[in-house]
Amino acid sequence: xxxxxxxxxxxxxxxxxxxxxxxxxxxxxxxxxxxxxxxxxxxxxxxxxxxxxxxxxxxxxxxxxxxxxxxxxxxxxxxxxxxxxxxxxxxxxxxxxxxxxxxxxxxxxxxxxxxxxxxxxxxxxxxxxxxxxxxxxxxxxxxxxxxxxx
Amino acid sequence: xxxxxxxxxxxxxxxxxxxxxxxxxxxxxxxxxxxxxxxxxxxxxxxxxxxxxxxxxxxxxxxxxxxxxxxxxxxxxxxxxxxxxxxxxxxxxxxxxxxxxxxxxxxxxxxxxxxxxxxxxxxxxxxxxxxxxxxxxxxxxxxxxxxxxx
DNA sequence: ATGTAATTGAGAATTAATCTCGATAATAAC
DNA sequence: GTTATTATCGAGATTAATTCTCAATTACAT
Ligand SMILES: [Mn+2]
Ligand SMILES: [Mn+2]
Ligand SMILES: [Zn+2]
Ligand SMILES: [Zn+2]
Numbered sequence: 001x002x003x004x005x006x007x008x009x010x011x012x013x014x015x016x017x018x019x020x021x022x023x024x025x026x027x028x029x030x031x032x033x034x035x036x037x038x039x040x041x042x043x044x045x046x047x048x049x050x051x052x053x054x055x056x057x058x059x060x061x062x063x064x065x066x067x068x069x070x071x072x073x074x075x076x077x078x079x080x081x082x083x084x085x086x087x088x089x090x091x092x093x094x095x096x097x098x099x100x101x102x103x104x105x106x107x108x109x110x111x112x113x114x115x116x117x118x119x120x121x122x123x124x125x126x127x128x129x130x131x132x133x134x135x136x137x138x139x140x141x142x143x144x145x146x147x148x149x150x
Numbered sequence: 151x152x153x154x155x156x157x158x159x160x161x162x163x164x165x166x167x168x169x170x171x172x173x174x175x176x177x178x179x180x181x182x183x184x185x186x187x188x189x190x191x192x193x194x195x196x197x198x199x200x201x202x203x204x205x206x207x208x209x210x211x212x213x214x215x216x217x218x219x220x221x222x223x224x225x226x227x228x229x230x231x232x233x234x235x236x237x238x239x240x241x242x243x244x245x246x247x248x249x250x251x252x253x254x255x256x257x258x259x260x261x262x263x264x265x266x267x268x269x270x271x272x273x274x275x276x277x278x279x280x281x282x283x284x285x286x287x288x289x290x291x292x293x294x295x296x297x298x299x300x
Numbered sequence: 301a302t303g304t305a306a307t308t309g310a311g312a313a314t315t316a317a318t319c320t321c322g323a324t325a326a327t328a329a330c
Numbered sequence: 331g332t333t334a335t336t337a338t339c340g341a342g343a344t345t346a347a348t349t350c351t352c353a354a355t356t357a358c359a360t
Contacts, residue, residue, distance in 0.1 A: 018358070020307065020308080039348085054308070054309045056308075056311095060307085060349095080346085080348085097274070104272050106268060118254075126284070127285045129284065134278060134280075135269070136275045141275055168325085170325085204339075204340045206317095206342095207339065209316095209318075230317085
């Protein structure tokens, strides 16, 4: 059993929840795919492989995966949530092009320090952070030079 | 005329748009209120003062204010967008309690440097960033100690 | 094997945001 | 000032992501 599945089963048992094939299918698919995903894409992917899991089950499973630290929500400001698995991956943030939607990932280790400072200053137990930086990539800047401030 | 209104009128003229009392009312209300707001709250506030502006007009005006740098979207991950005016305010980020929703604002000037580094490294024209840090405040931690990892 | 209660799928409900459309009114040209 | 043009308005319909409902199923404990 892959260790993400193991982590999830431990979480399930600890909470008195139930192990179901649907939840396993969804989790497996998430960790087979690299990169970001959204509910609709994940649903279609599973469906394409012959799976019968419903969208409702996906919507119900994702909060569990988030809660046990396997995935996280990612905000691309396009009207719905995206997600990515984080277990086994280096912490990173996203630089997004407002023109074409391209995503560049980058690491910024100093944010870990920031979390610790904030925890101390405001007496918070920090669970995580999200940083989105946005702007225009070279291609979009050239394409769209009518906009001011190019 | 307040300078935020001036900035908006300049923007309007430059774009060949029209000056309307509705847009002015909305902008005025945004800058009279301190703190964060959402569409529904802003609408009710205006209504309470006898204004006749519709929600549709608010939804249409906000992107204009964002575009000319007077306000920005703020993500509190509660299902809809929040906003805050930024003109005349120090750049800041948000620390949010996952229990009670309390927001702490904090400044982190090094993010400006990060923007410059990213602009250079990825050849982006950076327009801004959003950083949310989230966790549990002292009160919620005490209240809810059943959660693991307190 | 049996009882229980968590989980499922399908579709209805909710709700933020956008769109449509006829009426209104801001601006420019005369 | 009058007129023409067309951006903007309000009201309500529409869209789309997410949540909810409920009867049927099934995981798990006994
Ligand atoms: Mn990523
Ligand atoms: Mn703020
Ligand atoms: Zn681009
Ligand atoms: Zn709290």
